[in-house]
Amino acid sequence: MQIGILNEPSDLRVALVPDVIKQLIDRKNNVLVESNAGVQSSISNDDFQASGAEIKDRDSILQNLDLLISVTPPAAEVYAKLKPHALVISSFEPFNKPEVAQQLASTGVTALSLDMIPRITLAQSMDVLSSMASIAGYKAVIVAANHLPRYFPMLTTAAGTIPPAKVLVLGAGVAGLQAIATAKRIGGVVEAFDTRLAAKEEVESLGAKFVMVEGATDDKDAGGYAVEQTDEYKQKQQALIQAKAEKADVIITTAQLRGRPAPVLLTAETVQKMKSGAVIVDLASSTGGNCALTQDNETLDVDGVTIIGNSNLAEKVPMHASQLFSKNIFNYLKVFVSEEGELNLDLENEILKSSCISHDGAARYGN
């Protein structure tokens, strides 16, 4: 197969790294790379060529490839240049963009959406959402520490003692757990909140205190995603979170509901009661944010409280985000590209059934 990747200036990551390209070439594929595709991830054209990839111009890549892999969904003009029936792999977010499967179908491509890979054990090594969430959780704490006007760990000096930073993590999924682990590492005192009782043990195993409100709606059939809660529950939750937020130096929020706006966990009133100098990093900003005042991709100062809205912090660790992304891709490709580099797209396969959202001109999602 001819596999192509492009230079994506709007994202610091690159879809394939040299180590993975080597493995793809061992499996009888060719890999075409647009010039400077890796620069922002600290990977040079020479690095790509050393791995066996060919550096080509954008149009010749698009015209020749059988499979395009893209971190961000390609722009509309890309599809017009592709061969009929080319495959395109990206994260299309059909659950947030109901029209996207139909749009892709109209271009004729077979679209494989990484964010639709089922979260089953068999597909764990292909789970781009999890690997990016993990990096985002880490980076959220680093960004918070960098913005914070205070020291993070306890510090004992001849001039007195500084207490450790108080950190509150809202949502203890993959991103939240990594945020907890990182905040603990740097020396913070961490509390974490989640509606899922299943999170308790994981939070406590990282040395953080688990905070929850009794009476949450059962989520065991939600495929690992959080579910919407009752109004009474939300009120109790609000009061508890506000009490914790008032004392916090750092709050990392990670609560997302798939295909719905993120729940507001920090109201404007709560922010007003927070300490001057506190920092909120809202990883749910792309779907509205967990803080009522968050603006996506903006850093705000609200009466001394910094609110950073960024749902794509994994991108800010481009070298390793690219590495994990492309390893996920490699594991995913094994499902439908043979060791001889031949395509075998079995849409009855559990993983492809969910993740293929357009094929042969027909949308396969949202109909």
Added chain:
Amino acid sequence: MQIGILNEPSDLRVALVPDVIKQLIDRKNNVLVESNAGVQSSISNDDFQASGAEIKDRDSILQNLDLLISVTPPAAEVYAKLKPHALVISSFEPFNKPEVAQQLASTGVTALSLDMIPRITLAQSMDVLSSMASIAGYKAVIVAANHLPRYFPMLTTAAGTIPPAKVLVLGAGVAGLQAIATAKRIGGVVEAFDTRLAAKEEVESLGAKFVMVEGATDDKDAGGYAVEQTDEYKQKQQALIQAKAEKADVIITTAQLRGRPAPVLLTAETVQKMKSGAVIVDLASSTGGNCALTQDNETLDVDGVTIIGNSNLAEKVPMHASQLFSKNIFNYLKVFVSEEGELNLDLENEILKSSCISHDGAARYGN
């Protein structure tokens, strides 16, 4: 005594924090604070007033005070407004600016330079250089982690393992030791270099590997500062540092020579051999830098290597830098201001003898 502090827009810190102001007022002093002096350190005018300070306009503070405390040396026009024989405390750096004592003497003020307090056990609790260096060492690692395109700790995921960042710390004084401790906390693998064998035990006690070249010039009479080395030693040192630097993801440099340009430990050639994506934070930039390519107060990208020149990173942790600074000041004031708020300036006192650089119209340094 009437003690005054100003709003210093060029520095994020403030010279006195409310906790320390309370203690000064208990000791029969008045404290006058310029409006918004604490804003950048997350301290409001209300916070200052609650501690007993009076918020005043700049000119009335300058005309009434007996003692001005300033994080950065005041501008020339400030002295003209002071009462004759007023005291001014700041960090004047007479060892870098030989003319400053004479200039201060000509204004008539008694100038007390915090960076001239002797580094003796008795004065440890007044040591502003050490408390600021400690915060700078911490912040250097946080800044590096934030700029780094890679993950800092080891990460094991379903998509593979990421090795920990390799960190090299040059100079294991107060800043270097805090950088080592912070880099270890975040999960890096740390090596540290110093010419002083005395640093070995401290470096190793923090879990880092100590790297040194045999045959360094003895520094035991240098009052805790590093000394200049022979040419032969410097060549061996250069080769060793280059070998370590080529493998490093992060380099924190902290080597300063008091009153002389900082030693160049990383040449342009060394930077060229470093990995793309590596980050250098040069804390010695104000005296020329430990990296030949450093520019003070600039962040450069040299073929994928980021070089951050900043000798004042303590300022970027303003809340706690202000707290430690003002606690140091309080301990220093106890030497010459009685519990009844009366001045008793004994210039034969070991601490004042060194740190008073201008008195009664006469320079007391560099003559």
